Amino acid sequence: xxxxxxxxxxxxxxxxxxxxxxxxxxxxxxxxxxxxxxxxxxxxxxxxxxxxxxxxxxxxxxxxxxxxxxxxxxxxxxxxxxxxxxxxxxxxxxxxxxxxxxxxxxxxxxxxxxxxxxxxxxxxxxxxxxxxxxxxxxxxxxxxxxxxxxxxxxxxxxxxxxxxxxxxxxxxxxxxxxxxxxxxxxxxxxxxxxxxxxxxxxxxxxxxxxxxxxxxxxxxxxxxxxxxxxxxxxxxxxxxxxxxxxxxxxxxxxxxxxxxxxxxxxxxxxxxxxxxxxxxxxxxxxxxxxxxxxxxxxxxxxxxxxxxxxxxxxxxxxxxxxxxxxxxxxxxxxxxxxxxxxxxxxxxxxxxxxxxxxxxxxxxxxxxxxxxxxxxxxxxxxxxxxxxxxxxxxxxxxxxxxxxxxxxxxxxxxxxxxxxxxxxxxxxxxxxxxxxxxxxxxxxxxxxxxx
Amino acid sequence: xxxxxxxxxxxxxxxxxxxxxxxxxxxxxxxxxxxxxxxxxxxxxxxxxxxxxxxxxxxxxxxxxxxxxxxxxxxxxxxxxxxxxxxxxxxxxxxxxxxxxxxxxxxxxxxxxxxxxxxxxxx
Numbered sequence: 001x002x003x004x005x006x007x008x009x010x011x012x013x014x015x016x017x018x019x020x021x022x023x024x025x026x027x028x029x030x031x032x033x034x035x036x037x038x039x040x041x042x043x044x045x046x047x048x049x050x051x052x053x054x055x056x057x058x059x060x061x062x063x064x065x066x067x068x069x070x071x072x073x074x075x076x077x078x079x080x081x082x083x084x085x086x087x088x089x090x091x092x093x094x095x096x097x098x099x100x101x102x103x104x105x106x107x108x109x110x111x112x113x114x115x116x117x118x119x120x121x122x123x124x125x126x127x128x129x130x131x132x133x134x135x136x137x138x139x140x141x142x143x144x145x146x147x148x149x150x151x152x153x154x155x156x157x158x159x160x161x162x163x164x165x166x167x168x169x170x171x172x173x174x175x176x177x178x179x180x181x182x183x184x185x186x187x188x189x190x191x192x193x194x195x196x197x198x199x200x201x202x203x204x205x206x207x208x209x210x211x212x213x214x215x216x217x218x219x220x221x222x223x224x225x226x227x228x229x230x231x232x233x234x235x236x237x238x239x240x241x242x243x244x245x246x247x248x249x250x251x252x253x254x255x256x257x258x259x260x261x262x263x264x265x266x267x268x269x270x271x272x273x274x275x276x277x278x279x280x281x282x283x284x285x286x287x288x289x290x291x292x293x294x295x296x297x298x299x300x301x302x303x304x305x306x307x308x309x310x311x312x313x314x315x316x317x318x319x320x321x322x323x324x325x326x327x328x329x330x331x332x333x334x335x336x337x338x339x340x341x342x343x344x345x346x347x348x349x350x351x352x353x354x355x356x357x358x359x360x361x362x363x364x365x366x367x368x369x370x371x372x373x374x375x376x377x378x379x380x381x382x383x384x385x386x387x388x389x390x391x392x393x394x395x396x397x398x399x400x401x402x403x404x405x406x407x408x409x410x411x412x413x414x415x416x417x418x419x420x421x422x423x424x425x426x427x428x429x430x431x432x433x434x435x436x437x438x439x440x441x442x443x444x445x446x447x448x449x450x451x
Numbered sequence: 452x453x454x455x456x457x458x459x460x461x462x463x464x465x466x467x468x469x470x471x472x473x474x475x476x477x478x479x480x481x482x483x484x485x486x487x488x489x490x491x492x493x494x495x496x497x498x499x500x501x502x503x504x505x506x507x508x509x510x511x512x513x514x515x516x517x518x519x520x521x522x523x524x525x526x527x528x529x530x531x532x533x534x535x536x537x538x539x540x541x542x543x544x545x546x547x548x549x550x551x552x553x554x555x556x557x558x559x560x561x562x563x564x565x566x567x568x569x570x571x572x573x574x
Contacts, residue, residue: 032478032501032527039479039524040497063496071502075509418511 008051012037015059022065024073037062101148102274106267109141113266114259123262128178130262132187135194136168138266142273146201149277156205163197167441174445181386182445189390192437195220196430213427214341219276221339225290226272234264291340292353298336299360302329305367323375323391326368330398333364337405341423350412350419358409361402368399386448390440397436401429452492459495463503465546466493468539471513471531478504478527504529512538 015037016030025033037058044054062068113134116122121129143160146152152160167190176183199207199216206212238256245252337357372395379388404425411417470476470484478500485493507513512535518528531539 028527029501029505031525033498035477035520035524035526036479036497036501061496062498065498068496068498068502071499072505075502075506418509420509420511 008041008055011052011055019065019069022069022072024069024076026076029072033062098149098274098278101145102270105141105145106270106274109138109266109270110263112137112141113262117258122258124257128183132171132183132190133168134187134265135191136164136171138269139194139198140164141270143198143201145270145273146198146204150201150204152201152204156200160197160201163193163200167193170442174450176445176450180451182448182450185386185390186441186445189437189440192433193441196434196437199430210424210427213430214423217338217341217427219273221335222276223272226275227268230264230268230272234261234268237264291336295336295340295353295356295360298333299356299363302333302360302363302367306363309367309370322371323388323395326371327391327394327398330364330368330395330402333360334398334401337361337402338426341419341426354409354413358406358413361406361409365399365402365406368395368402372396372399386444386451390444393436393440397432401426401432454493459493462493463495463500464507465539465542467500467503467507468512468531468535468542471529472536472539475528475530477518477529481529507535511535 012034016034019025019030019033020027037055040058040061041051041054044057045051049057115137116126116129116133123130143164147157147160171186171190174186176186199213199220202216202219203209203212238260241252241256241260337360340353340357372392375388375392375395379392405422408417408422408425412419412422466485466488467481470481470488473484476484478497481504482497482500504513504515508515508529511532513529514532515527515529517525520526
């Protein structure tokens with residue numbers, strides 16, 4: 001009997017081992033299915049089958065593992081996103097083509113970024129042109145990358161192309177005053193608009209889906225990490241190039257400034273995206289670590305600032321860049337929140353980390369309210385400008401988002417809301433950023449006389 | 452009788468919620484109850500139940516906890532939440548509406564049959 005028992009155990013062990021290899025099915029799911037299998041086997045044995053027969057009937061009734069794990073994948077898309085396709089086998093047509101595609105588009109982006117030089121517009125000679133058009137020149141290649149890998153429909157392709165065309169026209173037709181406020185505002189907000197257009201390509205036709213939007217948020221975060229890593233490597237390359245050629249009495253400055261830096265800046269956009277798509281599982285372990293590491297540090301910084309602001313009392317007399325800095329603070333807080341949401345294991349119960357997030361978000365809210373009051377008073381005293389209005393608008397948008405997030409976090413901790421609701425709130429909020437970025441890019445310049 | 456895939460899929464959620472409304476349960480027991488309730492007519496691959504339960508949990512309709520069974524085997528038990536209860540009530544209203552409409556069209560009262568037969572003669 002004991003020997004028979006172990007034969008069944010061995011069969012079940014090899015079955016669970018086979019199941020464990022599927023990425024959509026995790027350890028706890030395997031335990032659950034194994035419990036099911038054993039219950040079924042016990043019942044069948046009790047009704048007269050041999051253990052071996054019972055085992056085969058039971059696994060047959062569980063169903064085809066391909067189908068079952070596809071169903072798990074559909075429910076737990078986050079576990080699978082490293083594979084991108086809900087399929088068990090790595091798709092043979094995509095893998096070999098990925099590298100030439102990324103390389104080709106990266107070279108394309110670099111050439112497009114250098115193309116204006118043919119008309120005498122150089123990187124160092126006309127920084128304002130590059131500031132305005134960087135997104136328009138580089139990001140179409142990123143959109144093309146997703147258009148190709150996602151095989152997006154013609155309608156989506158037209159929509160993405162229309163956004164790029166509109167942005168290009170506005171940025172280059174508007175008679176901006178050089179070095180004015182509206183020109184840098186339009187350039188900055190154009191990047192947001194174009195990045196979201198890339199998101200449209202990323203999502204294919206599924207831009208309404210909350211999960212796909214969350215995937216794009218995740219993609220954005222990882223892309224930033226990869227781009228930063230590549231930029232660090234690039235900085236070392238530049239420094240060494242200058243040093244090595246300087247040592248033999250040659251000045252590499254021209255080549256570095258006109259070729260290495262612009263081509264690197266443009267090409268790295270595509271390469272970073274290609275790396276995120278190809279090597280996701282590597283960074284996947286870093287994302288939760290990064291947020292877990294920086295959430296307490298940012299919380300401490302914000303709490304310290306609350307104390308400092310209370311001691312300082314008079315926020316009115318402080319620098320006029322305060323609001324802009326605070327927009328950055330709120331963006332970072334929101335980023336930490338979004339990034340940890342996107343890396344969160346949906347099965348885990350809320351705990352200390354959610355409490356910490358709530359503390360971080362609410363201290364950011366308190367400080368921001370102080371800053372807002374000071375700024376509104378300042379605008380009342382000194383009048384409006386494009387910069388003030390843009391940073392005020394962004395501040396309010398972020399404040400609303402974070403205030404509701406704080407409310408949801410509180411409800412999650414009390415057990416009256418699900419973490420999925422916070423995710424949904426964040427992904428549903430994305431069009432607000434698009435709307436505001438469009439307003440600043442399209443309406444602000446004429447409204448403020450292109451100053 | 453073979454019940455179509457789409458219909459099984461549509462019925463699975465209200466059925467599972469309804470079974471959990473009878474009390475806390477776990478995967479294998481839920482499937483046995485489905486078998487018993489539908490007299491074996493309604494069935495799907497056992498493995499498909501679990502992703503469904505996980506989806507219901509993510510949506511907040513059920514809660515789960517691991518318990519040890521009398522034999523010492525670990526089991527994940529599912530419990531209907533208050534949100535699940537109201538979703539079930541809503542689904543029940545919808546299914547009642549559907550099934551009463553179907554009943555009306557398939558089991559016409561005898562006078563309507565007569566009218567159908569009588570009308571050509573009356574015209």
